[in-house]
Amino acid sequence: MKPTDHIILKRIRSGDRPAFMLFYERYWDSLYRFVFMRTRDKEMSEELLQNLWIKILEDTASIHTDESESAKGYLLRYLHYRIIDHYNSSKKIPSTISIDEFDPSGEMDISDTEYFEILEENEVSALLSMIDEVVSQLPSTEQSVYDMRIRRNMSVEETAEALGISNKTVSNKLSKALGEIRDQLNPEYQSSKKLVSILMLMEILTKY
Numbered sequence: 001m002k003p004t005d006h007i008i009l010k011r012i013r014s015g016d017r018p019a020f021m022l023f024y025e026r027y028w029d030s031l032y033r034f035v036f037m038r039t040r041d042k043e044m045s046e047e048l049l050q051n052l053w054i055k056i057l058e059d060t061a062s063i064h065t066d067e068s069e070s071a072k073g074y075l076l077r078y079l080h081y082r083i084i085d086h087y088n089s090s091k092k093i094p095s096t097i098s099i100d101e102f103d104p105s106g107e108m109d110i111s112d113t114e115y116f117e118i119l120e121e122n123e124v125s126a127l128l129s130m131i132d133e134v135v136s137q138l139p140s141t142e143q144s145v146y147d148m149r150i151r152r153n154m155s156v157e158e159t160a161e162a163l164g165i166s167n168k169t170v171s172n173k174l175s176k177a178l179g180e181i182r183d184q185l186n187p188e189y190q191s192s193k194k195l196v197s198i199l200m201l202m203e204i205l206t207k208y
Contacts, residue, residue, distance in 0.1 A: 004069035013060040017151065018128055024053065027075060035079055039086075048082050127185075134184045138177055141165070145173040 003011075003022075011019030028049065035045040052075070056063055064074045135146050144163055148154040149170070156167045163170070 004065070005071035006065040006069035009056075009060055009063055009065070009071065012056065015152075020057065021128070023056070027072075031075060031079060034076060035083065038080075038083055044086065048079060048086070051082070052079065130185055131181055134181050135177065137184075138180060142173045142177045142180075145170055146177045149174050 005023070005026075008019050008023045008026075012023060031052070032045055032049055035048050036042065039045055055078075063071050065071045066073055135143055138146070141163065145159060148159040148162065149156070154162070156170050159170045160167045165173075
């Protein structure tokens, strides 16, 4: 039986990396579709989704679930209002599609194998093990930066202070580590669009 969103969010709050990736896998493609249908803007859609993932990482407790322990409704409402905020700030004409004009249960269940490859929970664990193996072979400073920024979710400033290096060096070291991960993973994962998206999400953390 698959864990509910409520259970996954509790795990994320405790620092469980596989739980975050499982939640990401569960919702990324459908949420992207939801935003893109209403904006027809790829960059804006990606930016809104990135901001949502950062919110989930930094403020997990604010993500609410319903009586069935699903966060789907909350995520859709959150994105709906962020779309409105964007249009209000940019003074652009918003999409005519309302949040009430679609069936959440139907839309969220649509699979999109062309856009993303689906990784099962055991595959996420295997992927994390591969990444950890690659990281263990990196130079010590890059290992430390990766550990603090990705595993422990420390800020650039906190990492720089702990290691006695500059903020820019922290960002550069993390970028090198992520590049090495891409290069060294098994070919089946190198071609995965989902993996690329996960690593891109990790890279967002270099800015915080």
